[in-house]
Amino acid sequence: xxxxxxxxxxxxxxxxxxxxxxxxxxxxxxxxxxxxxxxxxxxxxxxxxxxxxxxxxxxxxxxxxxxxxxxxxxxxxxxxxxxxxxxxxxxxxxxxxxxxxxxxxxxxxxxxxxxxxxxxxxxxxxxxxxxxxxxxxxxxxxxxxxxxxxxxxxxxxxxxxxxxxxxxxxxxxxxxxxxxxxxxxxxxxxxxxxxxxxxxxxxxxxxxxxxxxxxxxxxxxxxxxxxxxxx
Numbered sequence: 001x002x003x004x005x006x007x008x009x010x011x012x013x014x015x016x017x018x019x020x021x022x023x024x025x026x027x028x029x030x031x032x033x034x035x036x037x038x039x040x041x042x043x044x045x046x047x048x049x050x051x052x053x054x055x056x057x058x059x060x061x062x063x064x065x066x067x068x069x070x071x072x073x074x075x076x077x078x079x080x081x082x083x084x085x086x087x088x089x090x091x092x093x094x095x096x097x098x099x100x101x102x103x104x105x106x107x108x109x110x111x112x113x114x115x116x117x118x119x120x121x122x123x124x125x126x127x128x129x130x131x132x133x134x135x136x137x138x139x140x141x142x143x144x145x146x147x148x149x150x151x152x153x154x155x156x157x158x159x160x161x162x163x164x165x166x167x168x169x170x171x172x173x174x175x176x177x178x179x180x181x182x183x184x185x186x187x188x189x190x191x192x193x194x195x196x197x198x199x200x201x202x203x204x205x206x207x208x209x210x211x212x213x214x215x216x217x218x219x220x221x222x223x224x225x226x227x228x229x230x231x
Contacts, residue, residue, distance in 0.1 A: 001135055001155055003169065003215070006041060009033030011060040014217055016171060017047060018154060020133025024048045027132050028068060029152065029171055030217060032060045035067025042072075050132045053124075054078045055173025055217060056149040057085030065117050075121035077130070079141060082148025083120060085188075090116045124150050142201065144194025145174045145182035151201060153212075170212045176201060178214060178222030 004017040013032030019025070026047040031038050042049055049072045054062050057078060065076055078086055126141035138153040152171040174182040175197055184191045205212045211223045 013060045020135040023133030025050045025133035028052045030061040031064035033063045035064030039071050052076045056146045057082030059089035069118040077122045078120045079148030080123040142175045142197035144197045171215045173217040177216040178220045
C-alpha cells in the first residue's frame with residue numbers, strides 16, 4: 001500500500017490517494033478541492049482510480065468530486081447520515097470560501113457550468129470493507145463531528161518518502177487530528193457521539209500489535225496511541 005497526500009483548498013484539506021502497489025488501483029479519500037491538481041497527479045503517476053471515499057459531507061472534503069467524476073467516471077461513497085451536507089456543499093462552498101465546484105480541466109472535460117455535485121453512488125456502513133486490487137479498506141462509522149462521519153482502517157502502508165511505515169493507517173477525517181479532536185459546535189454535531197467514536201477508535205488501536213498512524217482531514221500525521229491516550 002502506498003499513500004500520496006495532496007493538501008488542497010482554502011482550508012488545507014488532506015486528500016489521500018491510497019494505492020495498491022500490485023495493481024495501481026487507487027482510492028481517493030476526501031478530494032476537497034483542486035480537482036485539476038488531483039486528476040493531473042493521478043495521470044502523471046499512472047494510477048488507476050477506483051472510487052472516491054468521503055469521510056464526511058462537508059464541502060471542504062468533497063468539492064472536487066464533480067471534476068473527478070467527469071474525468072474518471074468512478075463511484076462516490078458517503079455515509080447516508082451526511083447526505084444532507086453533501087447535497088448543499090455547492091451552497092456552502094461559495095458562502096465560506098467563494099468557491100464553486102464547476103471548474104474543468106482543459107483537454108480532459110468539456111462540461112462548464114455544472115454547479116451541483118454528482119449523486120452519491122453508494123452509502124457507507126459500519127464495518128463495510130472496500131477492496132481495491134489486493135488491498136482492503138475497512139469502514140468505521142465515527143459520528144460526532146457530523147452524524148455520518150467515518151474513519152477508514154487500512155493495512156500497512158508506505159509514507160511520503162516511499163519508506164515503509166511501521167504499523168497500519170487510520171484515516172479519521174475531522175473526527176481526530178494529530179493534536180486534538182473535531183469540532184462539535186454545529187447544530188447537527190454531537191459531543192457525546194464523538195466521545196463514543198473516540199472510545200471506539202481507542203479500542204481498535206489497543207487491539208493492534210503495532211501503533212496506528214493517524215491520517216487526519218487537516219494538519220499533520222500522528223500515532224494514535226499518543227493521541228487517543230492523551231487528556
